[in-house]
Amino acid sequence: MTDGWQLLRAEENDTEDEKPGQRWELSPELNIDAFNINVAVLEPGERLSQNHFHYHEEQKELIHVAVGCCRVEVANDRFDAEEGDTVRFDAGEAGVHLVHNPFNEPCRIVAIGWPPEGRYPVEKVKTRDELLEERG
Template sequence: MSDGWQRYQLDESETRDDKPGRRWELSPKLDIDAFNLNVAILEPGERLSQNHFHYHENQEELIHVTAGRCRVEVVDDRFVAEQGDTVQFDAGEPGTHLVHNPFDETCRLMAIGWPPEGRYPVEQVQTFEELLAERE
């Protein structure tokens, strides 16, 4: 860090190979302790979370779509989030969600979770495949 600011370019670092899509975890890179900040790119057919349809018992989350669109699955509904949309998920079972890209174009989004230590445990409710089979 220099003079009270930092610049971080995604193409200067590697993505998380153990997560679906392409994901950059920026909080550690920017020395952010207050929340988890991620940028993700979902190609057609990809989902955001390795935990499928899930919730965090002690963490709230939000996504902000910066390009393209994605489908958001929640407990009793589903909808399309488009560029410029922000969606917030509560902690616990009411905030159960899955974000995925069933469309032909790439989706780019930012995801924030707080408090950061609330990331775990993660409770998986259903797999991606089970949820979609039930809802189609």
């Protein structure tokens, strides 16, 4: 950090290989303890979470679509989130969701979760394929 600020270029850092898509977990690099912040690039056919259609019992989440478009599946609905859109998910079952990219172009998403210690446990409701097969 220099003089009260810090520049971080995600692409200059290692990605989180255990997660779908190309993802950078930035909170540790920025010394942020209040929330988790990630940047992810989802290629066509990829999902944001390794936990598919899921919720966090103790953590709220927010996604911001920086580039492109993604599809958001929620309890009894689905919608497309376009570039510039921001979506918030509550903690608990009411905030169940799946973010994925069924489109032909990559999308870039900023994801924030708070409080950070609420990230786990994650409750997986069903896989992406199971959910999409149900919804048609």
